[in-house]
Amino acid sequence: MSADTRRSxxxxxxxxACVTALYVPCVQRTVPGGDSGELIxxxxxxxxxxxxxxxLFTLLARLAMFFLPSLSPAxxxxxxxxxxxxxxxxxxxxxVCRLAGPGPGAVLTGGLFAVSRxxxxxxxxxxxxxxxxxFVGLLFFSIASFHCAQDARKRSKIAHWxxxxxxxxxxxxxxxxxxxxxxxxxVFHRLHSHQELSLRVVVSLGVCFxxxxxxxxxxxxxxxxxxxxxxxxxxxxxxGLLAHLLRAExxxxxxxxxxxxxxxxxMLQAQMDHCLADLSIPVLVLAGTGLLLSAWDRTCRSVSxxxxxxxVVYSLFFAWRAxxxxxxxxxxxxxxxxxxxxxAAVCVLAxxxxxxxxxxxxxxxxxxxxxxxxxxxxxxxxxxxxxHNNHRECDQxxxxxxxxxxxxxxGSVPKDSIILTRGDLPGNSLRYLYYCQGVRPDVRLVDQEMxxxxxxxxxxxxxxxxxxxxxxxWDPVHPEEKDTFNLEQFLSHNTQRDVFxxxxxxxxxxxxxxxxxxxxxxxxxxxxxNQRQFxxxxxxxxxxxVYNWSEPHNSFHPASWERVANEEMWQARMxxxxxxxxxxxxxxxxxxxxxxxxSYTLYKEIxxxxxxxxxxxxxxxxxxxxxxxxxxxxxxxxxxxxTCSTQHFSLYLxxxxxxxxxxxxxxxxTQLFRERDELGQSSEQIQ
Numbered sequence: 001m002s003a004d005t006r007r008s009x010x011x012x013x014x015x016x017a018c019v020t021a022l023y024v025p026c027v028q029r030t031v032p033g034g035d036s037g038e039l040i041x042x043x044x045x046x047x048x049x050x051x052x053x054x055x056l057f058t059l060l061a062r063l064a065m066f067f068l069p070s071l072s073p074a075x076x077x078x079x080x081x082x083x084x085x086x087x088x089x090x091x092x093x094x095x096v097c098r099l100a101g102p103g104p105g106a107v108l109t110g111g112l113f114a115v116s117r118x119x120x121x122x123x124x125x126x127x128x129x130x131x132x133x134x135f136v137g138l139l140f141f142s143i144a145s146f147h148c149a150q151d152a153r154k155r156s157k158i159a160h161w162x163x164x165x166x167x168x169x170x171x172x173x174x175x176x177x178x179x180x181x182x183x184x185x186x187v188f189h190r191l192h193s194h195q196e197l198s199l200r201v202v203v204s205l206g207v208c209f210x211x212x213x214x215x216x217x218x219x220x221x222x223x224x225x226x227x228x229x230x231x232x233x234x235x236x237x238x239x240g241l242l243a244h245l246l247r248a249e250x251x252x253x254x255x256x257x258x259x260x261x262x263x264x265x266x267m268l269q270a271q272m273d274h275c276l277a278d279l280s281i282p283v284l285v286l287a288g289t290g291l292l293l294s295a296w297d298r299t300c301r302s303v304s305x306x307x308x309x310x311x312v313v314y315s316l317f318f319a320w321r322a323x324x325x326x327x328x329x330x331x332x333x334x335x336x337x338x339x340x341x342x343x344a345a346v347c348v349l350a351x352x353x354x355x356x357x358x359x360x361x362x363x364x365x366x367x368x369x370x371x372x373x374x375x376x377x378x379x380x381x382x383x384x385x386x387x388h389n390n391h392r393e394c395d396q397x398x399x400x401x402x403x404x405x406x407x408x409x410x411g412s413v414p415k416d417s418i419i420l421t422r423g424d425l426p427g428n429s430l431r432y433l434y435y436c437q438g439v440r441p442d443v444r445l446v447d448q449e450m451x452x453x454x455x456x457x458x459x460x461x462x463x464x465x466x467x468x469x470x471x472x473x474w475d476p477v478h479p480e481e482k483d484t485f486n487l488e489q490f491l492s493h494n495t496q497r498d499v500f501x502x503x504x505x506x507x508x509x510x511x512x513x514x515x516x517x518x519x520x521x522x523x524x525x526x527x528x529x530n531q532r533q534f535x536x537x538x539x540x541x542x543x544x545x546v547y548n549w550s551e552p553h554n555s556f557h558p559a560s561w562e563r564v565a566n567e568e569m570w571q572a573r574m575x576x577x578x579x580x581x582x583x584x585x586x587x588x589x590x591x592x593x594x595x596x597x598x599s600y601t602l603y604k605e606i607x608x609x610x611x612x613x614x615x616x617x618x619x620x621x622x623x624x625x626x627x628x629x630x631x632x633x634x635x636x637x638x639x640x641x642x643t644c645s646t647q648h649f650s651l652y653l654x655x656x657x658x659x660x661x662x663x664x665x666x667x668x669x670t671q672l673f674r675e676r677d678e679l680g681q682s683s684e685q686i687q
Contacts, residue, residue, distance in 0.1 A: 008097035008106070015110040016090035022114065022387075023082035023123055028396035030403035031074040032125035033561020034334075037402070037428030038230075040077050040126050044436040047231030048222050051247040055218040056171040057128050073436045074403070077126035084130040085123025089114040091137025092348055098144040099300050100355035104375035108286075109351030111383040116347075117278045118340050120394040128173050129337050135169030135176055136344045140307070143183060147303050152196050159187060163205045167212015174247075175341055178314045186306050219244065229463045230435055234455035249453075254323050262326060267319035270326055271339055275346065282382060283350045290353025293360055304352055311345040318342075333559030354378070393557070401551065405565040406433045408547045409502055410440040412522055417498040418467060419524070422448045425564055426502045426523070444497070448506065451490075452476070468493040476509035486511040491527055500524040503568065520575035522546040523568050536580055536598050543576045544602075553612050570614055577602035581624055584631075593631035600624040600636075607648075615655035619665075622648035626672070642676040 031037045035050070042049040043061035061077045068076035093110030100106070113119050113133075122129045142162035149155040166183075169176040191197040222228060223235040233249075235241040243249065275284060294304035318338055326332040358371045365371075406429030413419060421427040427447055433439040444464050450456040451474040461469055470493045471485035478484065488511035491499060502524035505512070512527065519526040519534065521543060549569045556562040577599045584595035603621040607613065625645035629638060649669050653662060 004101055007102040008094060011097060011102045011106055012090050012094040012110070015093045015107060015114075016086050019086040019089045019110070019114040020083065023086055023120075024079065026120075026391075026395040026397055027075070027078045027082045027124050028399050029072070029075045029078070030400040031406070031429055031432045032078070032127075032396075032399075033402045033429070033565065034125075034127070034424060035428065036074075036078075036126040037406075037432040038424075039128070040073050041230050041428070041431045041435050042228075042232075043077060044073055044432075045228035045230050046222060047228030048219050048233055048235060048244070050232050051244050051249055052174060053216070053219045053232075053235075053244055054128050054172060055215040056168060057131055059215065059218065060131070061126065074126065074432065078124065081126050081130045082123050084134050085119065086114070088130065088133035088137045088344075089119075091134060091141050092344060092351075095137065095140040095144045095348055096351040096355065098141065098148055099303060100352055103355060103372070104358075104379040105351040105353075105355030108354055108379045108382065109347045111379070112279070112283060112350060112386070113344060113347040115383055115386040115390060116343060117390045117394065118274075118336060118343060120390055122337055122340065124394060124396040127337070129340055132169070132173040132176060133340055133344060135165065135172065136179065136341055138165050139169065139176070139179060139183065140344070140348055143186075143303060143306065146187065146190065152194065155191070155194065155196065156201070159191070159201075159205060160208045162187075163208040164212045167209045168215070169212070171213060171215040175314070175318070175338060178317055179310045179341070182306070182310045182313050186302075216245070226459070226462070230431060231459065233453075240455075254321055262322065262324065264316075264319045267322055267326065267335075268315065270332070270335075271315060271319065271342070274336060274339055275343075279343065279346060279350075280382065280386070282378075283346070286351075286353035286357065287346050287349035288353070290349050290351075290356050293353070293356040297356060300352060300356070304349065307345050307349055311342050311349075314345075315342050329558035330561075330564060336559075399562065401556070401562040401565050402429050403433070404549075405569065406430050407439065408549065408569070409523060410434070410443065412546050413440075413443060413500050413524070414498050416442050416444075416466075417500055418444045418446060418494060420446050420448050420499065420501045420505075420527075422501065422503055422505070425561060425568070429565075430502075448474075448501075466497070474509075476506055488512045488515055491516055495529065499527045501527060520579045522572040522575065536583075536595060540576055540580070540598060540602060547572060553610075553614060567614070573606050574603065574617060574620065577606065577624070578620060581620070581627070584627070593628075596624065596628045596631045600628045604644075615652055618648040618652035618655070622646075622652065626668075639676065642672050646672045646676070 031040065039049055039054065039057065040061065041047075042054075043058050043065065046058070046062060048055075049058055061080060064076045064080035065073050068079065071079065089110040092113055093106045096106040096109045119133065123133075139162065142158060142165060146155060146158045146162065149158055162183075166176070166180045170180075188197055188202075191201065219235040220241055222231060223233070223240075233240060233244045235244055247254075291304055291308055294301045297304075322335050322338070324331040324335055326335050354375055358375045361371045402425070405425070409419075409426060410430060410433060419426075419430065421430060430445055434441070434443070434445055444467050446460065446464075446467065447456070451469075454473045457469050457471075457473050460467060469485065470489045472483040473485075474487070474490065475481055475484035476486070487505070487509045491512055492515065500521060501518070504525070505518075515530055516527050517530055517532075517534070519528055519539060547569060551566045551569070553566070553570050554563075556566055580595050580602070581599040584592050584599060587595065600621075603617070603624045607617055607621050622645045625641045625648070628636065629641040629645070646669050649665055649672070653659070653665060653669075656662075659665070
């Protein structure tokens with residue numbers, strides 16, 4: 001081993017150690033939001049995750065649980081994510097060492113990727129992106145090693161290991177294929193230029209590549225055994241396996257199952273904004289400088305432009321196929337995770353750019369020691385600034401919001417209830433607590449979207465013998481089809497259990513309205529037969545303190561699942577008041593005034609109990625005051641109700657000046673002020 005090689009591995013080891021020391025204390029201890037709950041649950045149950053299955057991540061997560069039994073399943077898999085993230089940074093560091101030698105450029109590459117917001121943030125939780133980052137790093141290292149190999153034997157060995165690595169990488173995240181498709185022609189061209197390309201070599205490389213797909217054998221095995229209480233799909237048939245691998249249920253080559261689309265220019269602009277904000281202008285300048293200087297550097301020229309081509313192809317294709325509305329902060333958060341793959345290429349180019357800039361300055365001006373010291377100072381300054389900027393946001397060690405959200409929901413329902421989950425937030429958080437932590441084993445979790453698949457209903461029928469399904473699948477659009485059922489039929493067949501919908505029900509199946517009603521229970525809704533008597537006062541008392549929640553309003557990043565969970569909990573406080581108001585709007589007589597009074601009382605108590613709350617609370621309280629006034633004011637003075645209504649309408653407009661109904665609200669305020677003035681004049685005349 002040469003001195004440079006030894007220093008390269010020592011520098012890489014030091015980089016990995018530093019990143020590990022940074023990451024481990026910041027790892028989240030509880031279940032995160034998004035897909036993490038499902039991925040951890042899949043590993044707990046040894047089931048199959050959502051398409052394309054992620055068998056490699058599932059098996060690694062199960063190993064993490066086995067080797068860290070003293071930690072909760074979520075903590076152990078989150079910690080695995082942090083270690084994979086540190087290893088990915090090391091792979092990027094050794095890539096630059098191999099191409100340009102050990103030095104500040106290599107440390108900048110690994111460190112920059114480590115402390116950039118996206119990489120750091122997603123290395124703190126159980127997600128497939130950190131493992132993909134590692135495979136991207138290993139692919140880059142394989143490219144650099146292949147490029148620098150001095151003889152045919154080394155090139156062949158590296159090419160075969162690289163092919164295996166590519167196959168394994170595609171067992172985790174399919175976006176890696178966009179890099180692989182660019183790399184393959186480059187490798188074949190290099191082999192051809194050395195007269196080392198033959199049919200035998202192509203076949204042997206193909207065999208190594210296909211060998212990397214062996215973890216996918218896990219999918220049909222797990223599906224055949226059918227012991228996992230949570231598992232996605234039926235991979236026991238070839239068609240079922242291919243549908244899962246090709247993400248047919250989401251749409252092959254699409255990010256999500258939706259008809260919406262985003263202009264490719266808008267998506268590319270968003271990615272550029274991310275690079276400017278999270279990687280910084282100096283880093284992008286270094287990356288561009290490196291590309292320009294590589295034209296005169298024969299050792300790095302082809303590799304630098306290969307990395308640039310991979311970056312461009314990936315960014316263009318992803319911007320074309322990322323069919324989510326990034327104007328919504330949460331969906332932007334979903335999309336930006338996929339920019340990690342391109343960020344890795346930018347970091348490598350920046351590291352090479354720093355190295356080549358220092359070399360060029362030394363060649364033209366001399367003073368090599370000065371420029372090397374300048375490179376180290378620049379590296380430390382850039383990394384230190386990013387570390388300072390991102391640490392607070394990326395430190396997830398005290399974040400337990402999503403798990404507490406799930407525990408509150410599970411704790412609020414009666415014994416032996418059925419919970420119909422909808423969406424990733426309640427679905428994945430409850431799923432993790434129920435299957436991995438054993439919280440509330442008496443209840444039954446049923447995913448509304450999954451009930452539209454025959455394999456899901458069959459699986460639940462096996463594992464939930466007390467839950468009755470009146471058909472093979474739920475079809476909200478064509479419930480009259482053979483072997484299907486609608487929501488009314490499902491509820492009618494399960495009247496022996498209390499049924500709750502969290503969060504909400506789909507609009508496509510209103511059949512339940514014929515025989516059932518929805519009573520609000522915090523975030524969830526209680527589905528009860530129409531003949532059951534509703535007592536407003538009793539229900540208001542029962543739901544008044546259904547959750548113990550103390551997080552301040554608007555205390556999390558808009559693109560985070562914590563923000564969604566917190567907002568759901570805050571809005572849950574006023575669900576009963578809103579329900580009573582809506583009920584009163586559809587009634588006549590004394591009962592109407594009674595419901596308006598109860599709604600007003602609940603709204604007023606909630607608003608007065610908090611100094612900072614959602615803006616719509618002011619609007620709702622103002623409406624409740626106005627309706628109670630029109631209904632005879634039930635013992636409240638008209639002046640107090642008019643004052644309450646105008647005050648809270650005005651507060652609402654201060655917080656939400658762009659509301660589409662702003663002009664109507666201003667007109668209502670003017671009318672209420674006029675009524676109050678007339679009331680005051682009438683009182684003066686009486687006196």
